[in-house]
Amino acid sequence: MSVDATDRRLIAATQAGLPLTQAPYAEVAGWLGLGEEEVIARLKALQERGIVRRIALAPNHYALGMTANGMSVWDVPDERIGTLGPKVGALDFVSHCYQRPRALPDWPYNLFAMVHGTSREEVEEKRKRIAALLGPDCRAHDILYSTRILKKTGLRLKDRKG
């Protein structure tokens, strides 16, 4: 699945955000020399194809009090992960939940779940809830706290010509 040159320009123009003006899509259209209807139609099409996940506001977890987050990691049997993954992902304090490959012997974990809370204690409590949910299917687990953000940028699409 790919995008055409105009879609690429549209993505490059909006990846830092929409202008906060009364007619933001018209403004973006002006930057690109397109019509407002075309910008709206293209964004709709990109959304239908899943290239745009959503158009929305992203709250800053930290500013809003969710200052603690941990990457919890779990070793569960491969034949059970298809059942267990969605259950962990459905918990309201889990923001991302993925199956990833193990890196044996260093890293036995195949299920990753980001857990958020207002304090380290709260995150630990939530981690216990995941452990209880997994029960005997959990063979080993750990949690990694972020101690520093070293880089954080959005998607950076190169603005290719053409």
Next chain:
Amino acid sequence: MRRAPLPEGSLDQADRAILTALQDGFPLSSRPFAEAGKDLGLGEQDLIDRIVRLREIGAITRFGPFFDAAAMGGELCLCAMEVPKERFDDVLALVNAHPEVAHNYERSHRLNMWFVLAAEAIGDIERTATAIERETGLTVLRFPKLEEYYIGFRVPL
């Protein structure tokens, strides 16, 4: 990005309602703020002014379309490295110099550097990871996503 909680009283009810409602989505129409404001009981300009302020005080990190790099034909890969303490800053500079490094976090673990590589073309990820290994002399463990069970999270307000 602001990492400290906002002071008590920074947000009123309307601000909280905006943050809650617009996490889910924003209209694709000619006057989207007027449309979104209707549901919130806010005028068009009032909603815009409030979002401008929320951005200024650091309550929001982004406002606009969220793209899925994988759906565009690109790739994402979570990577981890065990970086010796005394080399941490030097290795960090080498890693962050790659534009493919989208996020990078220090974490409390033997594997102490965790970053996401994002690239538009298949093969770029592997090339970048290999380049980082060559430049740093350290192993880059690759944890590409095999299955996604959930993505999206609503901050309770």
